[in-house]
Amino acid sequence: MFERVLVATDFGPGVSVAVEHALALAGGADSVLHFLHVVEERFDHSGYGLDRSAIALLQEKLRLAVERQLRDQAAQVAGRCRAILDVRVGVPAEEIVSAAQRHHVDLIVMGARGKAGVHRLLLGSTVAHVLRYAPCPTLTVAGS
Numbered sequence: 001m002f003e004r005v006l007v008a009t010d011f012g013p014g015v016s017v018a019v020e021h022a023l024a025l026a027g028g029a030d031s032v033l034h035f036l037h038v039v040e041e042r043f044d045h046s047g048y049g050l051d052r053s054a055i056a057l058l059q060e061k062l063r064l065a066v067e068r069q070l071r072d073q074a075a076q077v078a079g080r081c082r083a084i085l086d087v088r089v090g091v092p093a094e095e096i097v098s099a100a101q102r103h104h105v106d107l108i109v110m111g112a113r114g115k116a117g118v119h120r121l122l123l124g125s126t127v128a129h130v131l132r133y134a135p136c137p138t139l140t141v142a143g144s
Contacts, residue, residue: 001027004103006034008096008110008130011069015111018141019076022109025139031081035070036099038092039063063087093129101135112140 005022009015022033039062050058066087074083084103088095100108112127131138 002106004105006105038095093126108138
C-alpha cells in the first residue's frame with residue numbers, strides 16, 4: 001500500500017476512475033492523496049489589448065474555478081483518506097514530477113488521455129515525460 005499518492009488531474013472524464021484506483025492503492029485513512037492540477041500559461045497576452053490588471057483578474061478567476069473543481073474531486077475521498085489540493089502554473093509534466101519530489105510521494109496516478117484534440121496530444125507527451133522522470137512508480141489510467 002502507498003501512503004502518499006499524487007493524483008494529477010486535467011478534469012477529464014476519466015479522472016474519477018483514476019481517483020478510485022488511487023484510493024484502492026492507498027493505505028487507508030492514514031494515507032494522503034495530493035490532488036494536483038497544472039494551469040498552462042503558454043500564450044502571449046500582449047495581442048489582446050488587455051492590461052495587467054485585466055490579466056490578473058482573469059488569472060484569479062481561473063485559479064478559483066480550478067480550486068473549486070479540485071475540491072469537488074477531493075470530496076470523493078472524504079472520510080477514506082486525507083486530501084491535499086495543489087494548483088500550479090507551468091508545464092504540466094515538469095510540475096507533476098516536481099510535486100512528486102517535493103511531497104515525497106510513493107505513487108503518481110494520472111489519466112492516459114486528455115480532454116480532446118490538442119489536449120490529447122499534450123497529455124500523451126505529459127505522460128511520457130512523467131513516466132521517464134518520476135521519482136516513484138506511476139500508474140496511468142485509461143479514460144472512459
